[in-house]
Amino acid sequence: MLIKLIKYEIKACYTKFVAIFSLYIILAAVAILFLRDKDFIIQPFFAIAIIALAVITAMTLFQRFNSNLFNTEGYLMFTLPCEGNILLLSKLLTGIIWIGALLIIVVPSALLAYTMTGNNNLMGLVDKVFNHNGLLLGLVIIVYFIELILSILVIFLSISVSKLSIWRKFGVLAGFATYFIIDILNGVFVLLFTGKFRSLGSIGSVNSTDFQIFTVKSIIIQGTYDIALCILIFYAIAYLMDRKISLK
């Protein structure tokens, strides 16, 4: 059932992604091949292009979650012979697939462009920070990834909360409120334990001071906490979908 759901989810979106990724690849190729010495074009281009792709991917993911499950297509989805958690999981896994595709396409091309323009700072920075500790680097990447999933789930939860009928016309407001409340609660919790306030959206803004405080131990604790939160929110969403939400 899960595989089938993912299959149809991909079928519904893939043309869009193929189109934008192809466009990006073409433009990136053009940029790298013909404009490599023009720094003032290359850097902004890649910055904008990558942000644009990320935004489109994110918006597609959330817009699909919203319209496929809670608009009229929901009449089909919620009468499929499966529990809500399977539907949720299919959306999450498909999202991860799209993000994976995004990374596979964006990261190599960006690195390529970066190195070809004669910049070598990045590797030096990473080297210095992690002190040749591959394990730490690996764990950071994993936790980074977990926090990405966590962010997705919190947004799914906010969307789900906004669909409850108790809010009457204020559903969207309730959805936003949910996001901010969870963000603040999470931040406060992390603050109490690590002395640092981290917002959920902070995955996109990791900076060098962050790196200086990472140790294997702290990363593992952070990761475990994040996983627990993911599971909690996952089941909260599934509960809402199965027990509380009725389609219009």
Place this chain on the structure above:
Amino acid sequence: MNNLIEIEALTKKYEGKLALDSLSFNLSEGKIVGLLGPNGSGKTTLIKILAGIMKGYEGSVLIEGHAPGAYTKAIVSYLPDKTYLSSWMKVRDVVDMFSDFYADFDKSKALELLKRLNIELGLNVSKLSKGTYEKVQLVIVMSRRARLYLLDEPLGGVDPAARDVIIDTILTNYNEKSTVLLSTQLIQDVERVFDEVIMLKEGKIFIHDEVDNIRSEYGKSMDELFREVFKCL
């Protein structure tokens, strides 16, 4: 004969209104049942609850002994009063998808019905006329070998010839193990196929009886009775 549906004291409040008020009834298998009532009487609410897409009700709803959930969704075939097919799909894709998700889906029957209705498989569903779209949805729903068919206003917005096709499809699909619950406002066209009718008035059952018994007792058609009962509303 066991009851296919057992409902007891079903109550549902929706946006401050009492949509269903302590409803209790049973339906056995092998029946075609009409669910009649004006707008707002609770018909769609009842069907949605049976389909498993409306939650948060009080009372007991059992389909083949199970509360609405993954088990019942596998034996219930639901035709909503909405367009629920994804716009990227062609008719062929819809058939494939249902075939994929439902073990009781009879693909060859669906293809045959679509052919008989002259519906091209390669057409995109969002480009179909309303009548054709509704026929596709009906074919898909009736091609499942389900225990319970829930049809929410399948005749509205469809031309009379298509209505005949729909009624015909429902009749030919009949089997002793399945029950069809059909809600409609267009009673005249379809009352000849009902075994029983349930008339809902303001969330309560006004009448639930075999159709021929009602005809004997009241000397009226379902359509006439309906108009009489609800003329004040």
Place this chain on the structure above:
Amino acid sequence: MKYEFNPTIPIYLQIMEEIKRQIVSGERGPGDKIESVRELAQFMGVNPNTMQRAFAELEREGLMYTERTAGRFITTDSVLISRIKEESVRSKVAEFVVLMQKSGFTKADIIRLVEGFMEDSNE
């Protein structure tokens, strides 16, 4: 073909009437096999349960019988069939006579008019 049923009268009764009419007119002969419940229900555009009820009643009245493996058949009882034949017209006769009497015709008038009509239509 779909039959037009009067929706204010139980359909199973109307089905029974129709089948009786077919027996009387000879469309269904004595001993003829009848279609299955499903087939005839589909043909007439009615619910199979309704058809089943009609069949059960007709069997009870002796107009149909079931032979376990072979199916359902029209009775061969010719006495019964003639009785049904007369019964089926009796109401029409009653209707006619009452109508004529209400319009002021006497018994002699009625007989004269009927004979006159039948002679005319034989030409």
